[in-house]
Amino acid sequence: SIEAGHLPPAYIDYLLEKIAPSRPRNKVKRIYISRREIRCILNEEELLNFLVTYGFEKYCLEDLSMERQIELFYDAEFVVAPHGAGLANLIFSYQVKVLELFPTVNALPYYYFICKSRGHIYEYWTGNNQNKDDNFEINLTEVSQRFYSLIAR
16 A cells, blocks of 8 residues: 555665665765755855764755766765755665755655655754745754754664
8 A cells, every 4th residue: 555655665666776876885975965046054154064073075966967966865874954856865865864954934744755765764943934945044053953863863
């Protein structure tokens, strides 16, 4: 039976068989996804200074080929990112920790469902903006609390 919001395991298996790298995972990548046009984090440097101390590297997915994006997420162990389409690449990860950042008060469940279907440990933070496409500032104290809760799990 198909569960609402979940990708059927047979579909995921088929997709991974066709597209994912045919090598063992090397789960060592701690990824921070940066955005350039919409949903940019205005105090990104402050967030990066925090994340770098935990081994994170910054990536702009629009600079990477699809193959490179797949490889990056395939080898991920932790992903921090503003909400956006690049998180669809989480389908290529397996049991990673994910912190999704939203500009608005409301979280959207799209990538949560991918995370649930792939066994990821998911957490999110929400901001105060009205428009989901607005650039936004994060509250580093609140985001770091969500981050530490993921580290502990």
